[in-house]
Amino acid sequence: MVPLSWYIILSSVLFIIGTAGVLLRRNILIVLMSVELILNSVNINLVAFSYYHQDIRGQIFSVFVIAVAAAEVAVALGILIALVRNRSAFNVDEIRTMKG
Amino acid sequence: MAEMVFFFIFAVIAIVSAVGVVTLRNPVHSVLSLMVCFLQMAALFVLLRSPFLAAVQIFVYVGAVLVLFLFVIMMLDIRQASMKRFVSGGQSWIIALLVILLAEMIFILSKSRFADMTVSTAARLDGSVKEMGIALFTKYLLPFEIISMILLVALLGAIVLGKKELR
Numbered sequence: 001m002v003p004l005s006w007y008i009i010l011s012s013v014l015f016i017i018g019t020a021g022v023l024l025r026r027n028i029l030i031v032l033m034s035v036e037l038i039l040n041s042v043n044i045n046l047v048a049f050s051y052y053h054q055d056i057r058g059q060i061f062s063v064f065v066i067a068v069a070a071a072e073v074a075v076a077l078g079i080l081i082a083l084v085r086n087r088s089a090f091n092v093d094e095i096r097t098m099k100g
Numbered sequence: 101m102a103e104m105v106f107f108f109i110f111a112v113i114a115i116v117s118a119v120g121v122v123t124l125r126n127p128v129h130s131v132l133s134l135m136v137c138f139l140q141m142a143a144l145f146v147l148l149r150s151p152f153l154a155a156v157q158i159f160v161y162v163g164a165v166l167v168l169f170l171f172v173i174m175m176l177d178i179r180q181a182s183m184k185r186f187v188s189g190g191q192s193w194i195i196a197l198l199v200i201l202l203a204e205m206i207f208i209l210s211k212s213r214f215a216d217m218t219v220s221t222a223a224r225l226d227g228s229v230k231e232m233g234i235a236l237f238t239k240y241l242l243p244f245e246i247i248s249m250i251l252l253v254a255l256l257g258a259i260v261l262g263k264k265e266l267r
Contacts (some may be wrong), residue, residue, distance in 0.1 A: 002107045005215040006231030012110045012143075012205040014118050014137075016198050021122040023194045029127045029173060033134050037118055038166065040141055043157075051148040052217055052226050056235045059150050063236070066160050067247045073165050076174050078261030084176050096141070 007048035015043035026091045032076050039069045107147060114140035131169050138162050149227040 014037060021034025043062045050058025089095050112137065120133035138161045145154035209215055225231060236244055 001218065002103055003215070004217045005209055006107060006111070006147075008209050008214065009143075009206060010114070012202060012209075013115055016202045016205075017115070017118045017122055019201075020195070020198050023198075024191060025122065027127060029169065030122070030130055033121055033130055033169065036161070037134065037137065039120060039160070040138065040157075042139060043153075044144060047148050047150050047153060051150065051225075052219050054219065056225060056230055057233060059153055059232060060235055060240050062153060062233075063156065064243060064247055066156060067251060070160055070165060071251050073168060074254045074258040075261070077168055079174065079256040081176070082261050090176075 004048060004052045007044060011041040011044040013049075014038075014044070026093060028080060028090060028092050028095070031092060032073065032080070036069060036073065039065055103147065109142070110140045110143045110147070113137075114144070128170070131166055131173065133160055134169075135166050138166070149225070150234055151227060152229045175192050 006092065018034045018037035018041060021037065022031050025031055025034070044064055046058040046062040046065070048058075050056065050062075077085075083089055117133045117136040121130050121137065122176075124130045124133060138157060141155040142154040145151070145157060157202070
């Protein structure tokens with residue numbers, strides 16, 4: 001029997017790795033991938049609590065998280081393609097149109 | 101005991117491939133590393149007795165999202181952009197902040213009552229799709245409809261953004 005804390009620690013470590021990817025990398029594709037990693041680490045937490053409480057709600061919520069992540073990736077990659085087509089900017093530092 | 105061994109294998113591969121996502125230079129390698137990570141997470145979902153979510157994870161993430169990433173990488177010529185790997189300057193305090201955050205999470209977890217929790221025997225889930233479908237289409241029908249609207253709007257947004265010219 002795996003203790004619940006192992007799952008929580010695993011998901012915290014994956015969350016931290018994803019946050020490090022968002023904060024440290026310049027390539028905008030890697031940043032998007034790290035966001036996916038963060039969302040998925042939260043899913044592990046939800047499913048683990050759902051199993052340990054024997055409650056279906058965690059799994060339902062995790063289905064919603066997966067759907068939102070899919071929608072987010074579609075829109076983000078659309079924005080990325082428009083951005084690269086117009087000004088060929090790959091680095092997050094170069095994208096500062098809305099900075100004011 | 102066998103469950104612990106399998107958990108350990110999946111967790112180690114997941115963490116190593118997640119580190120690979122962040123540190124690898126070539127974006128294609130990052131995508132493949134992320135695919136390994138997502139497959140390990142699907143295996144963890146099986147370990148947690150939710151096979152439906154494991155299947156959804158493989159279909160949606162590995163089948164759709166990562167293939168979309170690969171399409172975008174192949175479509176755009178990304179080689180010259182991946183020369184510089186990390187942001188310049190200010191790295192050390194970001195890493196220190198993340199280490200503090202992780203230590204804080206683990207500290208709070210070790211003090212909480214969830215740390216040594218066992219599976220409750222009050223109610224039993226059988227992990228079937230039927231159980232989940234009944235919950236999803238009766239009690240959680242409104243969130244389900246809202247999420248389908250969100251997917252539709254995201255689809256339209258992606259099409260509009262991908263068009264050559266807006267007039």
